[in-house]
Amino acid sequence: MPGAHGAGLHVPRAHVPAVHVEEAGDQGPLLLCLHGIGSSSAAFAPQLAGLSPYVRVVAWDAPGYGRSPDPEGPLTLDDFADAAAAVIRERGASAHVLGVSWGGVIALRLATRHPGLVDSLIVADSSPGSGTDAAKAAGMRARAAELAEAGPRAFAEARGPRLVSPGAPEDLVRRVVDTMAASVRLPGYAYAAESMASADLRAELPSIAVPLLVLCGDQDTVTGIETSQALAGAVHKSAYVIVKDAGHLANQEQPGRFDAWVLSHLRITARIPE
Known part of the structure; x- marks a missing residue:
């Protein structure tokens, strides 16, 4: 969908x-x-x-995920961003936005x-998109076929344990898989995977x-870690934090540490009282 991203101008979807x-x-x-590409609002319970x-x-449950209805047609990254913008508009003038992985x-x-x-933005365990590397983009595009062949449960059993650290408690691994x-x-996951495969945000980060x-x-x-460091380095007003003893889903694996950093950020940017 066409748009001038830096200026915040775009041609909105009819729906x-x-x-x-x-x-x-x-x-x-x-x-x-x-949330990330394999998750839902349940990931943010902590x-x-x-x-x-x-x-x-x-x-949110992204379009085509969880309890959200399936979209009427294919969605691009811009379409997912527009859907998030609609959630903000429905609730007020603006928002601080926390995105994990694909959500970032x-x-x-x-x-x-x-x-x-x-x-303000809080971006966790994320990237500028999979379009920065041809092999990563191809792997992302292959995921929809993997889901179609395996089905959601087997797909989750294969992928879920990789998203946490080797020392993660078994109950957390089970929650991630479930x-x-x-x-x-499908088709929501396929649209999400294509949006990631096509994305390379490096030029617009500054x-x-x-x-x-x-x-x-x-x-x-x-x-x-290197990808997260590069994200922080590309944005003028940024801070970078390592969350100890956590894998890809740091917000779920170490919610106390994660939330403390988010709250510290919000106290500075939104002047939340102590």
């Missing part, structure tokens, strides 16, 4: 997909949480509980496509003007 959200908290600024005394937390890529595009809606199995389905906090698990082998 922005509806989404299901989970919400907690009734005071403070809005924090919109965007943040809905831990951050809602300070901010209004909204976690959507958050970064949201900040360049709809800059007036984003007060969440994935309950959340992913145009992001809002404060950015980049978090990465010290044992993240999916996107990895």
